Amino acid sequence: MKKVSVLGCTGSIGTQALDVIEHSSSLCAYAIAANKSVDEVEKIARKFKPAFVAMYDEDAAKDLKVRLSDTSVKVLSGIEGVCQAACVSDTALTAMSGSVGILPTLAAVKEGKEIALANKETMVCAGDIINCEARKSGSKILPVD
Secondary structure: OEEEEEEOOOOHHHHHHHHHHHOOOOEEEEEEEEOOOHHHHHHHHHHHOOOEEEEOOHHHHHHHHHHOOOOOOEEEEHHHHHHHHHHOOOEEEEOOOHHHHHHHHHHHHHOOOEEEEOOHHHHHHHHHHHHHHHHHHOOOEEEOO
16 A cells, blocks of 8 residues: 655645545555645545644644544644655655645655655745755656646
8 A cells, every 4th residue: 555645635636636545445645734724634634544634834733633632643733744744655745835845845855755746836946956855865756737
């Protein structure tokens, strides 16, 4: 079973990825991340039962932690939490909007993870750095958008 981190799980690409994962026998949503959509993320977490959920917004993470206290899901917060969520799986789908996706993508690349990149701002703003680190770590970057 291939573990996937879906960063940006409430957006268009993230929800499509989760649909693919739901119908796959070889993929699992091991970690998910979003900005602050607590209601949506709670529903996703209860459905997919990931090991980790990261919320970029720290107040949202506090709320989600209370809501998911009856589960074994570990709730992470802030950019550090999103970076951690990016690194715990075999593949990180980076679909967070804007420059927020740079640090989690870079963290996963440094760990040698496979990257399914749906965030073009990451390459526009930090492509040289990302590509250099990918060459060092052997990380594969696959465009998905």
